[in-house]
Amino acid sequence: MSRHPVGTTVRTALTEQPDLHMFCTYQQDDLIELFGADRMVRLPIAENAMVGMAVGMALVGRRVLVSIARVAFLFTAFDPLINQATKWRYMSDGQYQVPLVIRGLTRGDEHLGAQHEHSAHSLLSQIPGLVVAVPGSPNSAAGLLATALTHPDPVVVLESPRLYTPDWQQLPEPEPTPAPLPFGVAGRALAGRDLTLVGIGNTVALCLRAARRLADHGLRCQVVDLRTAAPLDRDGTAELVAATGPVVLVDEEPRRSSLMCDLGMHLVQAGAVEPDRLAFVFGAAVPAPASPVLLAPLLPTVDDVVAAALGLVPTRSGGDGGRAGRLRPA
Amino acid sequence: MSRHPVGTTVRTALTEQPDLHMFCTYQQDDLIELFGADRMVRLPIAENAMVGMAVGMALVGRRVLVSIARVAFLFTAFDPLINQATKWRYMSDGQYQVPLVIRGLTRGDEHLGAQHEHSAHSLLSQIPGLVVAVPGSPNSAAGLLATALTHPDPVVVLESPRLYTPDWQQLPEPEPTPAPLPFGVAGRALAGRDLTLVGIGNTVALCLRAARRLADHGLRCQVVDLRTAAPLDRDGTAELVAATGPVVLVDEEPRRSSLMCDLGMHLVQAGAVEPDRLAFVFGAAVPAPASPVLLAPLLPTVDDVVAAALGLVPTRSGGDGGRAGRLRPA
Amino acid sequence: MQLTAAYRTMLRIRILEEKIIDCANRNLVVGFVHPYTGQEAIAAGVLAARRPDEWVVSFYRCHGHAVAAGLPLDGIVREVLGREGGVCGGKGGSMHLADRGRRFLGASSIVGSQLSVAAGVAMAERGTGRATVVFCGDGALGAGVSYETLTISATLGLPLLLVCEDNGWQDQTRSELVRHRTPAQLVDGLGLDHVEVDGNDVAAVHRAAETLLTRCRRERRPQVLVARTYLRHYHAQVGGARPPEYRPAEEVAYWRARDPLDIAAAAADVPDPWLAEARAEIEREVDQVFAAALAAPPPDVATAATNVTAAPLPAAVPAVTAVAR
Amino acid sequence: MQLTAAYRTMLRIRILEEKIIDCANRNLVVGFVHPYTGQEAIAAGVLAARRPDEWVVSFYRCHGHAVAAGLPLDGIVREVLGREGGVCGGKGGSMHLADRGRRFLGASSIVGSQLSVAAGVAMAERGTGRATVVFCGDGALGAGVSYETLTISATLGLPLLLVCEDNGWQDQTRSELVRHRTPAQLVDGLGLDHVEVDGNDVAAVHRAAETLLTRCRRERRPQVLVARTYLRHYHAQVGGARPPEYRPAEEVAYWRARDPLDIAAAAADVPDPWLAEARAEIEREVDQVFAAALAAPPPDVATAATNVTAAPLPAAVPAVTAVAR
Ligand SMILES: Cc1ncc(C[n+]2csc(CCOP(=O)(O)OP(=O)(O)O)c2C)c(N)n1
Ligand SMILES: Cc1ncc(C[n+]2csc(CCOP(=O)(O)OP(=O)(O)O)c2C)c(N)n1
């Protein structure tokens, strides 16, 4: 099995950037051996201080990659994220920059329950000054992380556990290489001209699977990977969508204050799509249950996306005008 | 000067509910005298444990009102809010309830800078199970808090400092009384049939002022106060809006993943308004500067709302199709 | 406490956990498993000293606490395996067992968070003569919330017993590498009443817990029990493959030789046949529980979106009912 | 340290703060003011021992630290009054003074947060022979992040000097009511090197700071200086009205009689005319600074949305440029 592209990205960055430090509650012995304990810093379970310290290092010219393990644990460090990392540049009127990257796992097939499973991209996208990268594939994770590791401002990288299962190589891979990916530029994961499916993180693969199913209905779908929740590529997506017409926006997060509503509103007001040719598929506003059987109906499925898409295309006697999407609750 | 209605609500609740406790870093001596130190609990500057303890008390049958002072400090207690308060009912499959209310100041004319000034209603609205109340007036603050204090689930009440200035009685007061207000039901702060302005928190008063200005243009505006960011009254607002046509959605928070986009999308897809008859006025995605002069251009003004409204009404040779709103950046 | 009863509690935990590990190996467990094997004397000793009307608060490594707190094995196993009839209806899973009726408040999987929740419970219980028991690992003492909770508990005089299960590791990191004080030094430095005890000796644990709980109930002061112990297996198992051993072989061997079950059996001084019979009996019980659980269906899918809130609010239709399929 | 120089630093702080309070009374200050009056000996004593290449980290009560760290009064005053030319361009305000060039990192207004930020700085400075100085109030020791930072600093051996300004109050709450240990007992209990000192005696503060800073620079260990002191005025002023006194009259009187300026003047043993001249000179300087600041325009409105990020990213147009007006 070949090395995971993210592992390569991390090692390359550590090799090339002597000022790069890694903070984590766990450090691999071989990396400590290679890069020293001063750079590979092992810390207690104290995420608040961990992120605060990373901010301090960044303020005086270092760069820190914090492996927070899970986004779930980032909530204990929300003050340094919201009130320190993303504020010092502005508060000091540009005297400082805070080149800080926080990586954490979101959710996907782990069944750990409500406290451990969070995705949080819409929530984090509201923080001014923060880049929120949400890779949808292994190469995209490597590419977004590579960019993060040279970015002059704080970045959170929200990684699905699906990108790190033993058979990560089986995942759909829309990015040809693990090369750095720009922030705020949506990618076309699949070309197609009949309709567009837009996904982020886990729903990129979901959209690709739905596109395959829709091909059986004679529909060639374009699939768009938003890649970053902030900046959100509203204009780029509008351009891509304008070429196809109907669009389905798919997110595992619930509808309430979703970035997909923000995007959808833009697509409509920019004239990229008519409101009755746009549908949403959202997850339910319910915490993650441990049981996979209980979880299944709370997350968008290929069936949901296919149904929403078929509801929009004129081939099916006018579709249902986006009702499938609007049925999804808040 | 008469007593602030919120003070009355708090005292009434403390008197009527012997199981109600108040947690804060500061307690008034007279309230300790009246209700005892067991109920009026003075705590160190340790918001994480403060909110966690409130969850524990609530789990075993008490109710706690946490005065967190400022929403800015709630970020140090995000774990107990996101992973405890709003999770235990579900994780235990309904064995527990968590009747917990957190009050905190948002922002408004205090000029305290980026770390102290937050509003956070869209951000908090994404947490399943959490009620996010955003009063727009003193009576509304009292009414929403009264409901919160009998609500069986966690509630955050986001209060503008404007509701508590010495001349709070000068504020526009759309609610006739401080009686309990339902959650998830938008209120009509002003009746009018030409167009609708929708606000939340600070922007309710802003919309009322804009309505007065628009009256000079011969336009009778309806003003809608969303009252709670979660639950968001999409259908109620759609009904109100449908009666007028053009609508301007006004929020101090930036556009990115805003509840106003969620609402706007619903209004359009529910057929309550045409997309080119809907405009947004948002705050800029910039941390709060201390200087009032720097702050002014970052927040929506009456002028912005008036301009957006005039851009929508047919009287002005077709308006600009919502462009004023869409000009606002992410 | 009867040593034989304590032994049986420990044996039930051990056999239950080994069976759960066995199921994990066969991918029959929902989520991760954090086995309690090796630490059984702590749950058994402490909770034998707790009165049934006193609340117990746990963390992700909660199976042993749940058993010792008197939860039925059936409800535990069904929760862990994701079958109908689990104590949390399948929503909590292995890390979040809860049983309100038995005053087993529940378990939090965010390290340290259970301390503040438990302190809130103790606050509500203050003046009733009842103590509240909360468990944590040694790594949890690194978290700020643990410090906040302990200092607040001391200031307010909360009847809280913190039981710190010091197994020397926090996940795959040796605790010594990330702390400058042992748990006992730390709570001592904070000026808290505390006792350090051999966590593999159930009689010693129980004696200490009795003393501390009595103080909790009588005096307005939190108490800390630091119990030195070791995990027989590993921090956690993820998926169907047992994780490789990451701890030094001599350390593992040292502790294997000090198994809490052996120590309890020796202290109870019961004849071998008694031990064999106890084991056989519990194995039968556990086997039956697993057989029934594995034959049971998963939780009812219609409950997926229930109990998010008390009742749906006007604008918030319960989500799952509207899923378009 | 020359006592006369220290006295002048303290006097500059005092006169500056009183003038700021005066402006606050006239509603000329942006936001709240947290005056440093009464605590001047701490900033002056500690920062006279700090080398100019060593970072200083502060909190909302930061004016005194800024002056003692060598920031020009002009930049401070303009920032506090919201005029062009403030050290943070008007964006930081009274609670968030920062001056990178003078290694005055900045100030955080979230209680306790500055400790972890400072520990990160100390981490970057480890091995350079330079120490990092961070200030906090006594209330800050209640926050979990302070504990996390101190224990991590001890474990990693960070060259961090924490100066805890123990004024006995946290906002309007007497600290004793919400803590079970004094700051000195607490850091002692955590096993940290520390010295407790009369915070109103600048010579004593300076001696202690020298000792601790020397240890910071040489040994791989954090150090804590606990300085007992008292605010001459009040916690904070909000708007144009001075807040009423909330502390017992005898307590206020006791401390008024121990004013750090009087103590320093007596120790320096300078003649009255020298004192009068120093005061007159500094008053002239401060008056000029205020006159210029009050005559200056506010910050350029075109800068409102600059420096949120390094450069706007493709999809994020700087906000303010697009405001429709
Ligand atoms: C706040 C937080 N950070 C990190 C984790 C991940 N994590 C789970 S268990 C664990 C180690 C805890 O060690 P300890 O407290 O000693 O308990 P033990 O597992 O040894 O019983 C870590 C780091 C978590 N659950 N919560
Ligand atoms: C996390 C947090 N909680 C609450 C506050 C509000 N607050 C500002 S100052 C203060 C008191 C701090 O007291 P102390 O640390 O003793 O410093 P002092 O003001 O006495 O110098 C409080 C509670 C805050 N700024 N940050």
Ligand SMILES: [Mg+2]
């Ligand atoms: Mg451990």
Ligand SMILES: [Mg+2]
């Ligand atoms: Mg103080």
